[in-house]
Structures are given as C-alpha cells and as structure tokens.
Amino acid sequence: MKRTAAALALLLLATPAGAATIADVQKAYDAGDFATALTEVKPLAEAGDVTAMRLLGLMYRQGQGVAADTDTAITWLKPAADKGDAEAQYALGLIWLNQKDARYDYAKGLGLMRQAAEAGLADAQYNMGLLASGAFGDAPDYVNAADWLQKAAAQGQVAAQYNLGVLYLEGQGVPKDPVKAAELIGVAADKGNPDAMLDYGVLVFRGEGVQQNEKIGAQWLILAAKRGNPIAQNRVARLYVFGKGVEQDPVEAMKWNILAGKAGRADAELDSMLAKLTDAQKQEAQARADAFKPVAVK
Incomplete structure (x- = not known):
C-alpha cells in the first residue's frame, strides 16, 4: 500500500493539476487563439507527444502565434512523421515538393506524400x-x-x-x-x-x-466568375453580349470583359464589339468592374 501511495504521489507530481492536454491545445488552436495554443503545446511537444509535435511544427510553418520558420517547423514535424503521423508526413512532403524552396527534394517529398496517402490521408491521396x-x-x-x-x-x-x-x-x-x-x-x-x-x-x-x-x-x-475565375468571367461576358442563358446586357458584358482582361484573359473580339458602347455605358461598366469584389473561396 505504501508503494502504491508513493507511486501515486510521484504521478501527481509528474502531471500537475490543471496542466494543458492536447485537447486543450487543439481547442485553443481551432478558436484561433494561437498565443495560448503555442504556450500550451510546447511542453507537450518537448515531452514527445506526437500530435503536439506536429501541431507545433505546423504553427511554425504557417506563422501562427509565432514568426514563420520553416527550419524550426521541420525540427518538430520530422519526429512526428518518423513516428507515423500522416499529417506530419503530408506537411513535410509539401515542404520538400516546393520547387521555389531551396530545400526542394522531389524523391524525399514523394516518399513522404506516399506514406501519408497510404495511411489514408485524403489530401495526400x-x-x-x-x-x-x-x-x-x-x-x-x-x-x-x-x-x-x-x-x-x-x-x-x-x-x-x-x-x-x-x-x-x-x-x-x-x-x-x-x-x-x-x-x-x-x-x-x-x-x-x-x-x-x-x-x-x-x-x-x-x-x-x-x-x-x-x-x-x-x-x-456566373458563380465561377464571381469567385474570380478569369475564364468564367470571359465566358460570362460573351453570354451577356449575345444574350445566351441571360438577358442581353452590353454594360454587364463589358464589366466582365474588363475583369477577365485584368486577370489575363483578354478577348480582342469582345473588345472590338464593346467599343461601340456609349461613353456613359463604358463609364458604368468600368464603375461596376471597379466595385467588384470576388466571393471568397472556402
């Protein structure tokens, strides 16, 4: 009985009451409270918690609650990946597969991505x-x-x-x-x-x-065009010019043609056709284009 009590006392000392758990960290992280998440996740990661190591690595990678630092991110992601954490493998794979990064290593990135995919991670697949x-x-x-x-x-x-x-x-x-x-x-x-x-x-x-x-x-x-897709914007401009699927509206056509051209989808034929609009129509089309704000893509 004395040994059991002594062991329990040691356990309580090793796990202080009120110490954050990985669930607490995840809750703070999901809520966008990265400062709290960072403070709470570090002791867990240093103690070898795989999920904590991966989360800390991601926070350094993405600059959440701390300055972005890919080298430090790798320091935490690698041990988590080595222990079979698929999300850490995926995150590391993306780093090695980034052709704009001096760390680019196709073979290493492919290997990690395959491991994550074979573990069933949909994004890796x-x-x-x-x-x-x-x-x-x-x-x-x-x-x-x-x-x-x-x-x-x-x-x-x-x-x-x-x-x-x-x-x-x-x-x-x-x-x-x-x-x-x-x-x-x-x-x-x-x-x-x-x-x-x-x-x-x-x-x-x-x-x-x-x-x-x-x-x-x-x-x-139109839904695609509103989300900033330039090809859709060009096609919508043509729909409004010819009245296909929508009521013919040259001003709206010019608005979408302006936006498509600005995004790199120029259309000389439409430019020529819409050049015939009145100055007032052109001004209105430009005003609509200037007021356009793309719908955020989730």
Missing part, C-alpha cells in the same frame, strides 16, 4: 494523383492518377472529385464517361470549387453528360 498526372513534368500515368484521385474523392476531397471528373470527361486513366464526369464535377461545383463551377456550367450549357439548360449553365458560369 489527392496530391499523389496530381503527381501521377505529371504535375512536375514527368510523363503522366493517368491510371495511377485516377486510382489515387478515386481514393481521395471517396473521402469527399473536393479537388479530387473535380479532377477525377475531368479524367472521366477526357477518358484519361479511366473510360470516357460524360455522365460520370458531370456527376463528379457537379458535386465539386456544389461544394464551391470555382473550376468545377466553370466546367459544370459548360457541361450543363451544352448538355454534355447532363440535361441541357442554357439558363442553369449560365448561372453556374
């Missing part, structure tokens, strides 16, 4: 799909890419759903299937992916893999 698609200039392996994207898409990873839909649309790595493509791209569009909104709008407008409806297709294109 998506990135493996991109890598297999030739994102770094390698010869594309679309079958492998589709396999990874399917795994991520099955977990609801939005970008994976969109990109997998594109593969079905083009018949790369999977059988060409416009219906399956429209289904996947439509799901990603519903979740707010601007590229998916653009492509789904085109599919609906043309009736590819889904029932044709120019009005609904135009609305999807």
